[in-house]
Amino acid sequence: MKYGLIGEHLSHSFSKEIHEKLADYTYDLCPLTKEEFPVFMKQHDFKAINVTIPYKIDCMAYLDEIDEKAQAIGSVNTIVNRDGRLYGYNTDYDGFAYMLKRHGVPIQGQKVLMIGDGGAAKAITKVLKDFHAKEILKVRRSKSANTISYDEVYQQHMDADIIINTSPSGMYPHDDDCPLDLTAFKDLKYVVDIIYNPLRTSLCVQANNQNVPSIGGLEMLIAQAKVAVEHFLSTSIENHAIHEIYRDMMKEMTSIVLIGMPSSGKSSIGRQLAEDLHKEFYDVDTQIEQIAKKSIKDIFQDEGEAYFRDLETKVILQLSQKKQAVIATGGGSILRKQNVNALKRNGMLCYIRRDIDKLLVDDARPLSKSKAAIQEMLDIRAPLYEAAADICIDNNNDLGTVIEMIKQMFDAYCQKL
Numbered sequence: 001m002k003y004g005l006i007g008e009h010l011s012h013s014f015s016k017e018i019h020e021k022l023a024d025y026t027y028d029l030c031p032l033t034k035e036e037f038p039v040f041m042k043q044h045d046f047k048a049i050n051v052t053i054p055y056k057i058d059c060m061a062y063l064d065e066i067d068e069k070a071q072a073i074g075s076v077n078t079i080v081n082r083d084g085r086l087y088g089y090n091t092d093y094d095g096f097a098y099m100l101k102r103h104g105v106p107i108q109g110q111k112v113l114m115i116g117d118g119g120a121a122k123a124i125t126k127v128l129k130d131f132h133a134k135e136i137l138k139v140r141r142s143k144s145a146n147t148i149s150y151d152e153v154y155q156q157h158m159d160a161d162i163i164i165n166t167s168p169s170g171m172y173p174h175d176d177d178c179p180l181d182l183t184a185f186k187d188l189k190y191v192v193d194i195i196y197n198p199l200r201t202s203l204c205v206q207a208n209n210q211n212v213p214s215i216g217g218l219e220m221l222i223a224q225a226k227v228a229v230e231h232f233l234s235t236s237i238e239n240h241a242i243h244e245i246y247r248d249m250m251k252e253m254t255s256i257v258l259i260g261m262p263s264s265g266k267s268s269i270g271r272q273l274a275e276d277l278h279k280e281f282y283d284v285d286t287q288i289e290q291i292a293k294k295s296i297k298d299i300f301q302d303e304g305e306a307y308f309r310d311l312e313t314k315v316i317l318q319l320s321q322k323k324q325a326v327i328a329t330g331g332g333s334i335l336r337k338q339n340v341n342a343l344k345r346n347g348m349l350c351y352i353r354r355d356i357d358k359l360l361v362d363d364a365r366p367l368s369k370s371k372a373a374i375q376e377m378l379d380i381r382a383p384l385y386e387a388a389a390d391i392c393i394d395n396n397n398d399l400g401t402v403i404e405m406i407k408q409m410f411d412a413y414c415q416k417l
């Protein structure tokens with residue numbers, strides 16, 4: 001390996017894709033066991049590497065020189081081999097600082113609550129100190145000397161201005177986990193989560209639901225990679241490359257989730273849209289029918305709506321982890337907040353609105369048996385669709401025109417990310 005990443009578990013990493021967009025080399029992911037790690041470091045048969053969990057501290061013992069910032073932080077994520085001598089840097093610092101600056105996250109004079117006290121927290125703490133935070137409190141499940149407990153947070157620190165998650169809580173495949181209930185934080189100005197899979201963690205979605213801005217970890221990951229490449233190749237890369245790669249990756253990975261009334265066109269639109277955008281197509285109702293091995297109509301008849309809704313949530317939680325997908329939901333998926341929150345983690349929600357006289361009275365759709373039933377359902381659900389949606393589209397034209405419009409709206413949505 002000439003260039004790449006070492007760490008214990010790397011299958012989740014986006015670093016290969018990012019480095020190969022930033023530089024003209026092959027970047028390999030090289031997982032190492034605790035036994036393999038010292039051998040690898042002693043051999044140092046590489047040009048330059050990044051280091052991730054759990055070796056960012058242990059690798060320091062093998063280095064000939066460690067730059068001042070990495071020394072002060074106490075961890076190294078970038079190592080360059082110059083004529084057999086190993087030089088260590090910490091670019092997580094630069095990645096985090098870039099993200100704060102780009103989004104104008106206020107830190108000076110603010111009370112910051114940081115979840116987690118592991119490796120990443122070290123670099124972030126140094127950034128927060130250099131940006132003159134008023135107070136930095138670290139929260140951990142098992143309290144230690146320099147951390148506080150969750151009980152202490154809820155009892156004494158509900159006046160935090162900024163919350164930063166550096167813990168793995170909410171990371172794939174545990175996307176539905178959330179480290180903190182944000183409801184009672186009245187002064188909250190920003191939530192930052194360094195997790196990048198899912199694209200928006202439960203914590204970020206919760207913040208957005210309370211109109212508190214939030215940022216996920218992908219931009220930080222790209223920004224730290226950019227500075228790593230600068231060290232690797234002794235070069236300089238303009239900052240706008242970070243944002244371009246970020247937008248491209250978000251556009252590629254973000255799923256489009258179609259919500260709307262029964263027979264509004266979600267499945268028909270979804271199938272074609274997925275094909276056009278080279279995304280995978282999933283239909284929640286089809287998956288439910290496959291699991292239950294019977295039609296939606298029969299599930300309603302035999303087991304009742306409550307059973308169906310539980311099955312629907314189960315399928316939505318699974319499908320919400322998909323990236324690069326188009327997902328057609330069932331009409332009632334927005335009835336549970338948990339479903340909407342899950343779908344927002346990797347998706348842009350698009351409300352397909354179709355005139356009521358065009359919606360089908362249909363025996364196979366259990367809740368659409370009469371015009372009156374459809375009207376009643378629309379009255380209840382229209383505000384829920386609108387509240388959940390990132391974009392709305394009227395599906396009263398031919399399907400091709402509607403699909404083109406969704407594509408344009410998706411582009412515009414991604415431009416604003």
Ligand SMILES: Nc1ncnc2c1ncn2[C@@H]1O[C@H](COP(=O)(O)OP(=O)(O)OP(=O)(O)O)[C@@H](O)[C@H]1O
Nearest residue numbers: 261262263264265266267268330331395397398399
């Ligand atoms: N713009 C359109 N032009 C013509 N027909 C349409 C249009 N949109 C939807 N339809 C038709 O309406 C019917 C219902 O569409 P579809 O099954 O895609 O809806 P759905 O939202 O997936 O419904 P459900 O919630 O029951 O799964 C289909 O026969 C489809 O061809």
Ligand SMILES: O=C(O)C1=C[C@@H](O)[C@@H](O)[C@H](O)C1
Nearest residue numbers: 013014015050051052077092
């Ligand atoms: O997940 C990843 O690919 C990485 C995470 C961070 O530890 C970075 O410091 C590292 O360079 C790459």
Ligand SMILES: [Mg+2]
Nearest residue numbers: 266267285328
């Ligand atoms: Mg459908």
